[in-house]
Amino acid sequence: MPRRLSNSLAADxxxxxxxxxxxxxxxxxxLGGIQAAAAAGNATPGTASALTHVLYMATAMGLSLLVAAWLFFRVTGGLFNPNVSLALLLVGVIGPLRCALYTVAQLAGAITAAALLLALTPGPLSVNTSLAQGVNVAQGTFIEMFITAALVLAVLMLAAEKHTTTPFAPIGIGLTLFSGHLFAVYYTGAAMNSARAFGPAAVTGFADGQHWVYWVGPYLGALLAVAFYTLLKHYEYWTLVPHxxxxxxxxxxxxxxxxxxKSDGGGTRGSRDGDVAAGRSGGRQSDVASAV
Structure with missing residues (x-):
């Protein structure tokens, strides 16, 4: 094996x-935050509204991504998401081998996190994603597609694109995850990440027959985000608002x-020039009248 290929494989x-x-x-x-919210609600029913519950879950996921992405930003890029890995492969940030290895690592990490959570906390695992009552599979798929597209676009524009605020990309990415949860956590569980849905489902035995929604939707979202990013790059978005x-x-x-x-000064000078010109013109007319 050539030395460069060997070094690249080792790095991947x-x-x-x-x-x-x-x-x-x-x-x-x-997921620990979501598990805690569910446990607290079950222990003391009626102490928190459904809206507070949603806000707690959104905050837990958004802040967790912000913290973890910032910790690993200079180590691996802090992707944690197979859909983001695919997007970065398609735009040329990572190669096929790293994308494949990252996807396996992310799925394994999700299983590990869910298993640890089940072992560390009492009661059943309460972090599975599922469609709310009244939400059909088409609605769930497209909700997941759009919110995942927003997350992937945040990664592409804030982290993949290099600019003066790139080191602060984890903040924007974490806030995007937070916003997606505010919208969708009630309807779909707001996976926005196939690994996030896969880990708890694998630990609990895939009891929900609609698990495929959390693969199709997020991967479609990744493709949508890449298509829009490609359009922005093609039309040189940075020239629209220079600097x-x-x-x-x-x-x-x-x-x-x-x-x-400057505007007032110009107007005053213009008025003075007009007065002088008028005076000269008036003087000449008076002289002509006297001569006649």
Whole structure:
């Protein structure tokens, strides 16, 4: 095996192992928050509204991704999501081997997180994703598609695209996950991540026959996000609002007060010039009248 290929394979394997750790950390924290919310609601019924429950779950997942992604951002990229891995493969950020290894690592990390959660907490596992009553599979698939597309687009625009705020990408990505949960956690459980749905389902035995929704929807969302990102790149989106990411103070708008002063000054000078011209014209007319 050539030395370069060997080094690349070793790096991909090492990155995948660390991606497994990162995915486990992310989902143990995030799903742990959801498990705690369910346990608290069961222990003391009526103490929190359904709206508070939704907000708690959204906050748990959003903050967990923010923290875990920031911790592993410079280690593996902090993907933790097979759908994001596919998107980064399609835009050329990672290669096919790393994408495959990352996907396996992310699924394994999700299973590990769910198993740990089941072992560490009393009672049944309460973190499976499922469609709410009245939500059909088509609605669930498209909800998952759109919210996953938003998450993948956040990764592409904030992390894959390099700019002055790229180091802060985990904040925007975590907030995107939080927003997606606010919308969809009631309707679909807001997986936004096939591994997040797969881990608990694998541990509990795939009791829900609609699990395929959490593969089809998120992968369609990844393709949608990549298509939109490709369109933005093709039309050179950065030229639409030039210098938007610049840190050069000279690219800032001028001082509005200075602009007003210049405008007033120009108007005064214009008035004075007009008065002088009128005076000269009037004087000439008077001289002509006197001569006649």
């Amino acid at each position: 394997i090492h990155a995948a192992l660390l991606e497994y750790v990162g995915t486990t950390v992310f989902l143990l924290l995030g 938007q990411a610049s840190v050069d103070a000279d690219k800032s708008p001028p001082n509005p007060v200075d602009k007003l002063k």
